Amino acid sequence: MLQALGGTVPPNTDHAISVSLPTWKSNVGYEEGQDWVLSRMECGYPRFYVHPLIQSLGQEILRRSGNTELEAATLFPSLRTAELCRDFIVARIPPGETSKLRIVSYAPSSKAASDIRSNVTSKLFCVIYPKALAPIAKQVWQHSGDGISSRRSEFCSNALQDGYLVEDTSAGADGKPSIFSKGPRRYQQRAPTPREPDHGSKTVESSDGREYSEFVEERFGRNLSTTLANNAKRAVRRRIAGSLTANVDLHEALESEAASGRIAGLTEEDVFLYPGGMSSIFNTHRTLLNTRGSLKSICFGFPYTDTLKILEKWGPGCLFYGHGSSEDLDDLESRLEQGERFLALFTEFPGNPLLKSPDLKRISELGKKYDFFVVVDETIGNFINVNVLPHADVVVSSLSKIFSGDSNVMGGSAVLNPQSRHYHTLKTRFVADYEDNLWAEDAVFLERNSRDFIARIEKINATTEFITEILKSSPLVKDVYYPKYSPTRPFYEACCHSTGGNYGGLFSVTFHSTEDAIAFFDALEIMKGPSLGTNFTLSCPYTLLAHYGEADWASSFNVPFDLIRVSVGLEEPEDLGNRFKHALDAIKQNSA
Template identity: 55%
Template sequence: MLAAVGQPVPNTEHAVSVSLPSWKATVGYEEGEEWVVSKMRTGYPRFFIHLSIQELQNEVLKLHGRVAEAVMLFPTIAVANRCEKFLHDRVDGLAPESVRVLVLAPVINKNKGRSVETVSSGLACVFFPKEYFSTAKQVWQHSGDGISSRRGEFCLKALRDGFLKPVSFSPTKPKSEDVYTKGPRRYQRPTSQNGIVPALTANPEPTPTQDETLEIEGKDYFQFVEERFGRNLNAKLASQAKLAIRRRISGCLTDDSDLDQALANSPSNCDSRHVGLKDHDVYLFPTGMSAIFNTHRILRANAAAKGMEPRKSICFGFPYVDTLKILEKWGHGVQFYGFGSSACLDDLERRLESGERYLALFCEFPSNPLLNSPDLLRIRTLADKYGFAVVVDETVGNFINTDVLSHADVAVSSLTKVFSGDSNVMGGSAVLNPQTKMYAELKQTLESEYEDNYWAEDAVFMERNSRDFRARIARINTNAEAIAARLQACPSVKTVYYPKNSPSRANYEACRNRDGGYGGLLSVSFQHPEQAVTFFDQLECQKGPSLGTNFTLACPYTILAHYLELEWTSSWGVEPDLVRISVGLEEAEDLTARFERALKAAESAVPLHGQGGQ
């Protein structure tokens, strides 16, 4: 049944998508219309702060905030410091003392004779004037490094039960990218240590370190964790879940058995991705965008450690919105090749031959939403010759269908999508290619820069969801190919964007695995905008953001992702009436019938402005 406006999709507390079941509802959401916004129970987690996290923010503000402040919550001090720096960089004249970071850490009693191998989480709270909330929210959205809804629930209960307390830290050297090397010296104020300032409360509480003992109302932290999770979720289980995910991504774990059996039967290195990959070359992140953001950050840190001059990055092909925003807002700028064509590579090669140098090239394979595939073989040749890194987002194609890692220094992915499928948990990965020239230095930089911020409970859900990943891919490939063919045959359809139909198909085929298909994502435009609206409204499937779900999910992509820049997207070939479809696991006959009915309705839609339509 189609979910109502603002309801979670699927109907679960930690759903990744939200129902916007009509074109009108999507526009209403983008314009902030009350009839839509008032019904929003959830949203895509990087854009909509989950209600449990909002409740946690209010609790933190009540306990530790000042008048007219807002707060943004992160898992560690390093992440919070990046938010603090972003605020100072982006807001002119922001007073040094108006942004502060408070760390709340779990108080663990170590004198109970019990193992400390238990789940724990602190919070790094960034307080700032509330009028700058939209600026701080950019860090949450673009970096993907905010806390997850499950972590938020856990921390809210811990805070209310007295197990999260302000802590003092000894001075430590910040990570390279956290040193304030840009902007006014006002950031380097003597009243803080690494961005941490003491808590300000009406009645300051003691600030125990993590080694201190504190009894809270006759209950210890271990009892608290067991009450929250039961006795099964401990640090060991979370660690095993993460190891299983890394082995599944490396290609070494292929069966869908229970965790212990799967790990026992899977090696750490099976070379199934043909580059000598080991599970320790796979790094996990809380979101796919976090994997991209932190890969960019680590590449910059690596360049700084080598004493390289500041360099731009390259965004090759029209990407999902936040990738370009990251490259624009952090670092030293971006060279954008929105068409991602061979002519773009010709221009890039001319620039390189003339002496221009770049930090890295970021691309998607294939791209979202136009499903174009860049020429990775030629990109790899240029990268080797001129010394830039290649970062390929393999989310849409996925490593079952395509081999991009052989041509990349780093392959990143949103595990939230088809790797999980259930649309109830976020996650991301970055995979280093051991065969590239940069491997050793990137590995060394990661040793000092990487933080495992993937929340234990999220990892457990992700591991369980991904067990049947390979089997799901085969069925989704088949369904999507059939739907693409049916759309292509409809006279009302102008263009079907799909790797098999794309002008860049040869590039896709050059990287397609022997038994790989073309993925589950496609986009479609119609002869007239009214036909697109009618098709979308009549299509009998869930409607909302995200992709790679086990159920078919559609959205008016350009409206949802680029509503305030439609003219700009049109200049890169992304039409305002584009409908993006993520094909799911439904029975093929039933799914095809749904599309038939929607297409029939679209064919009878009457253009409002004559035959010109657009």
């Protein structure tokens, strides 16, 4: 049975990162903000839809430190991420309005601070602004991917309620909040017994005298500590480096000898983790600007929407080559020969949603000759199928996708190429700029989910070829976009680890009319919602969701409005194939 409209995807998952939009009409309703859709949504993709747990925490922060009627709050894990949001808003409003913005920080109380050596803790930074500015703040939340996760929010809400997280009213000599604060005097007093109910801004410490360690155990279980979280991150970094390929538990993963990575000299120390894939792109771009200065970048090929927005809205802008063709590279080379210079070229391998692959070899050669960085997003290709690192200075990826698979946690990574001539410069700058904002519990889920990702990818590769062959052979289908069938297939296979079968789990399909596309989508008996790389097959009308307000612009780059994107999961091929055949039959019935 399909998941009902607005339900979590996967079902019964508190921290799901996709939401059920099971019909074409419900996707349109979501894009148009229609109440019959939005009122039923239990969650949404985290950068586009603020999780109810985060919404609730934001309201509590406003109740304590702001005005719930007039103001809104956006929540971040660090002062720097909050300042980036504040600065983005300030740059877009009249100077006289800037005084209405402020950053309020919350820090562990003295009770929590005394026990942080062995237990997880969290600070919280809240950008508070007039409600009218919410659309501007939302851009930062969406594009940067640096907002707090739903699990961190849940922890902070509980810590706030129990008096372990308090508003930080002190400041250091630099005027910034101190790392830890004892908080206002009222938070230091022992609570009455029995515990008073919370009737306003007053917060009390736990009346039963519990230690912070007991609080953490109650929220997470006995085993979650900073040590476990750090070990989980280390194991994830080793998997990404390619030096850990066995499906083993965390203890074995950390004790096993590291084999060679996916490129000579690559180690886990060259892998940087972020709270989401877009965060890895945003922070890589920010770090490159800090390294080289204010130069335009290049966005090569039709990208996932937020990559282009990042390059356009932060820094001096970008040169966009939406077709990602050889002719585009000719034009770029001509510009470079005439003296134009750029910071970096960002590209996806392959692209989303047309699954076209750029000529990475030529791009890499141009980068070396004309001294710009090459950044490749390998999320769709994934490093088990392809190895793009030899052609890049930095490789970024969304770990929320196939690396995790379970659609219940966000994460991202940036990997430095140790063979790059820029390696030492970049390594020094990345280490200096890096903030570890990946929440402890999210890291634990990423590690657990990713233990079998190699076996999952192998099965998904085979099933996707099987499904695309069914669609490719049907006269009802107009086009199937898949690396195997793409005119850029040679560029893709040049980076493959093997000679065949490594084409990935994502494809797009179009039909001869929008009516046919709607009939197919509505009849397709699989999960439907945003995201990709899930362990279950997931589909969405991609252009409708990603470019609803700019369909003509997308069409100018040959991205059809009625394109349907499919991410194949672990279902049995024959069963899944029958579902696709049934959806094709619905087109016939609709046309009869």
